[in-house]
Structure formats: C-alpha cells, structure tokens
Amino acid sequence: MKNQIRYGKLKYVSFILLDLIALIGANVLAAHIYLDPNYKRYDFQDYSSIILYMAAIDLLVTTVFNTLDRVYRRSVRKEVIASGKHIVISFVLLAVVLFTTKAGADYSRVTVYLAYAFYFVFLVALHLCWKYLLKACSGKHDRPTALLMTTDRFVDEGLEELNKLNIDVRNIYLLKNLNKDAVNGIPTVRTWEEAAAVICWKWIDKVYIYGLDHQMVPGFLIKACKDMKLNFDLVDFNYRVIDVTTIQNEDPKYGALSFLEGKRDIPFPIRRVYWITETEADLHRGFHAHKLNCQLLYCPYGKIDIILDDGQQKTTVTLDKPGKGLILMPGLWREMVWQQSGSVLCVLASEYYDAQEYIRNYDEFIEYNKKYREGADSLKQTEKGFHS
Numbered sequence: 001m002k003n004q005i006r007y008g009k010l011k012y013v014s015f016i017l018l019d020l021i022a023l024i025g026a027n028v029l030a031a032h033i034y035l036d037p038n039y040k041r042y043d044f045q046d047y048s049s050i051i052l053y054m055a056a057i058d059l060l061v062t063t064v065f066n067t068l069d070r071v072y073r074r075s076v077r078k079e080v081i082a083s084g085k086h087i088v089i090s091f092v093l094l095a096v097v098l099f100t101t102k103a104g105a106d107y108s109r110v111t112v113y114l115a116y117a118f119y120f121v122f123l124v125a126l127h128l129c130w131k132y133l134l135k136a137c138s139g140k141h142d143r144p145t146a147l148l149m150t151t152d153r154f155v156d157e158g159l160e161e162l163n164k165l166n167i168d169v170r171n172i173y174l175l176k177n178l179n180k181d182a183v184n185g186i187p188t189v190r191t192w193e194e195a196a197a198v199i200c201w202k203w204i205d206k207v208y209i210y211g212l213d214h215q216m217v218p219g220f221l222i223k224a225c226k227d228m229k230l231n232f233d234l235v236d237f238n239y240r241v242i243d244v245t246t247i248q249n250e251d252p253k254y255g256a257l258s259f260l261e262g263k264r265d266i267p268f269p270i271r272r273v274y275w276i277t278e279t280e281a282d283l284h285r286g287f288h289a290h291k292l293n294c295q296l297l298y299c300p301y302g303k304i305d306i307i308l309d310d311g312q313q314k315t316t317v318t319l320d321k322p323g324k325g326l327i328l329m330p331g332l333w334r335e336m337v338w339q340q341s342g343s344v345l346c347v348l349a350s351e352y353y354d355a356q357e358y359i360r361n362y363d364e365f366i367e368y369n370k371k372y373r374e375g376a377d378s379l380k381q382t383e384k385g386f387h388s
C-alpha cells in the first residue's frame with residue numbers, strides 16, 4: 001500500500017473516495033428497496049449508523065488487505081476478483097462486529113445483504129469507468145514509456161540502447177541497488193513491488209530487460225505485469241567483455257585479488273562452477289553452443305582465445321588476465337584455443353550440466369540459430385515482447 005500511495009498519490013486516493021461513495025450509494029439503495037416505512041421494527045435512521053461501521057471496515061480492509069492494489073490497470077477479470085475479495089472480507093468483519101456487540105438485532109439483515117450485493121456491482125462498475133476516465137484525461141505519451149531492468153554494470157549501456165529506440169525510460173529497476181536513488185537523473189526502484197507500483201500508476205508501456213538472463217526477473221513481477229497486460233522485452237547482446245574488479249597490492253609479493261559479484265557483475269543465477277586445468281599450449285576445446293546456459297568465463301592464469309560465432313560472423317576474445325571476464329548468452333558457437341600451457345579457464349554457469357542443452361553439430365547450430373533469429377526479428381517487427 002505504501003508504494004501505491006507513493007506512486008499513485010491523488011489518483012489512488014480518488015479510488016478510496018469512490019469506494020466510500022459506492023458504499024453509501026449501495027446502502028441508500030438497499031434501504032430504499034427493503035426498509036418499509038410502515039414496518040416499525042427497522043427504520044432508516046437506525047439503519048444509517050450501520051453505514052458508519054461499514055465505512056470503517058471498508059477502510060480497514062483496503063489498508064490491511066491492500067485490495068486496491070494496481071486498481072488503475074486491473075483487467076475486468078482481476079477487478080471482479082479483487083472487488084469480490086474486498087466484499088467478502090468486509091462482510092465477514094461486519095458480521096463479527098455486529099453480532100459480538102449485540103447490535104445485530106437492531107438491523108435488518110436482508111438490507112445488509114442487499115447493500116453488499118449492490119456495493120459489489122457499484123465497485124466493479126465505478127472502478128472500471130473511473131480508470132478509463134482517468135486514463136483518457138491523462139492523455140497519450142509522445143514516446144513509448146518504459147521501465148528498464150538491469151544491473152548497475154549495464155545500466156548506462158541499456159539507457160543508450162533505449163535512447164536509440166526513442167523510448168522514454170521513466171524508472172530503472174537495478175537488480176542490486178546499492179542505495180542509488182537515480183541514474184542519469186532517472187529514478188531507481190529497489191523492489192519488485194515498487195516496480196509494479198511504478199508500472200501501474202505511471203502507466204508504463206513496456207518493461208525492458210537489458211543484459212540479464214530472464215531468470216533474474218522476479219516471478220512476482222512477471223505475474224504482476226501479466227495482470228496489467230504488459231509485455232517484457234529483451235534488449236539483448238550475445239556477449240560482453242567486462243572488467244573484473246582487481247585489487248593490485250602495492251607490494252608485489254601480496255599479489256592481486258579479483259572479484260565478481262552476483263546481480264551486479266553476473267547477470268544470471270549461478271548453478272554451476274567449473275574450471276579447466278593441466279592444459280597444454282594449442283589445445284582446442286569447445287565446438288558447441290548452448291541453448292539455455294548463460295556463462296561468465298575468466299582466465300585467472302595464462303592466455304586463452306575464445307572464438308565466438310553467432311552464425312553470421314566470428315569474433316575472437318582473448319582472456320589473458322584475471323581482470324577480464326567474458327559473459328556469453330546462449331546461442332553462440334565457441335571454440336577455445338589455449339595460447340599458453342597451464343592456462344586455467346574458469347566458468348560460472350546459469351544451468352546444471354545437461355548434455356541435451358548442448359548443440360554439438362555445427363549445421364544443427366546454424367539451423368537452430370536461423371530459427372531463433374527469425375523469431376526474434378518477427379517479434380521486433382510486431383513490437384511484441386516475448387516474455388510475459
């Protein structure tokens with residue numbers, strides 16, 4: 001709820017007021033229909049005090065159960081479910097309050113049932129109408145708006161890429177936010193809940209993930225975006241050479257220390273670590289591609305050429321110092337050539353070992369890559385994200 005108020009502000013408050021108006025309207029209608037002025041046992045004056053109980057319970061339920069969560073962008077189905085949940089909880093609480101305070105006998109139960117039935121209908125209808133009206137009044141964006149999800153290592157690159165696509169990045173969700181409130185003047189968010197609130201109340205058109213494996217996107221955020229009918233899109237690269245932070249001691253006898261940090265340097269979950277040792281110069285290994293596995297390669301000792309082939313062109317990256325890393329996304333054919341005997345290759349991998357996930361035949365790789373590219377290109381043309 002804190003995030004809803006923070007990003008929704010007056011828009012969010014307007015929904016609370018709308019709920020109260022719907023509640024009063026539903027009660028007046030129910031009393032009008034059911035409370036017979038000639039029937040002495042109940043009259044509206046007595047009944048009106050129940051509306052106060054209902055209003056208090058309504059506010060309590062909204063606050064405690066966060067039933068207005070993402071109300072601005074809910075689908076009709078979600079709206080019906082959330083409003084139903086709100087009504088059921090409120091009804092149960094009212095029953096508990098009334099019948100434990102013995103006040104229940106003073107009221108017509110049928111009127112209460114009717115009032116809640118009307119309240120449900122009003123709630124759904126008013127929420128839907130109000131959000132369409134608010135959206136119509138807030139106008140269209142000149143450029144598509146986006147939330148960029150990335151790591152602090154790739155944030156500048158990601159912003160540059162989206163800038164090229166003429167996309168207006170409104171917020172950045174840094175996977176590991178080290179107390180950065182903004183990057184290049186664009187505010188950051190710290191949690192998936194905050195990201196979901198921004199997407200909702202700032203009416204973000206799309207979430208872009210840059211330089212991350214999709215496994216790093218929290219499942220709850222994916223679900224929240226689905227509920228808001230919003231797509232994810234990858235602005236991707238095949239590989240990246242990165243500097244590995246290395247602390248060189250002034251006194252050479254203490255050597256150097258290099259380190260990599262999860263979520264900042266390593267843009268995928270680490271499920272496996274392996275290393276290749278006892279090697280001779282001119283050793284050739286590899287000759288395969290991965291369908292799923294993301295990797296980070298580094299060579300803490302020696303010199304190794306990594307020849308990469310994306311099916312169209314080849315590139316060679318030489319790993320020749322501990323302060324150099326190579327991130328490889330899936331779909332790249334690779335060959336490793338040891339330039340110096342004893343060189344050590346270390347690999348951090350996103351997947352457990354699975355022989356089925358390798359492509360070891362080059363023709364098969366070309367075929368696989370062609371299909372993958374065609375899929376990616378058609379997605380770009382239709383501007384539809386592939387993760388949702």
Ligand code: T46
Nearest residue numbers: 272274276285286287293295297334336345347352353
């Ligand atoms: C890669 C490059 C850089 C396992 O049983 N578990 C493992 O985790 C790995 C990595 C390998 N193996 C077995 C499978 C083979 O029978 O070890 C044997 C040698 O593996 P492979 O021929 O795949 O080794 P490389 O050097 O060609 O490739 C390895 C990795 O497999 C690969 O993912 O990208 O290093």
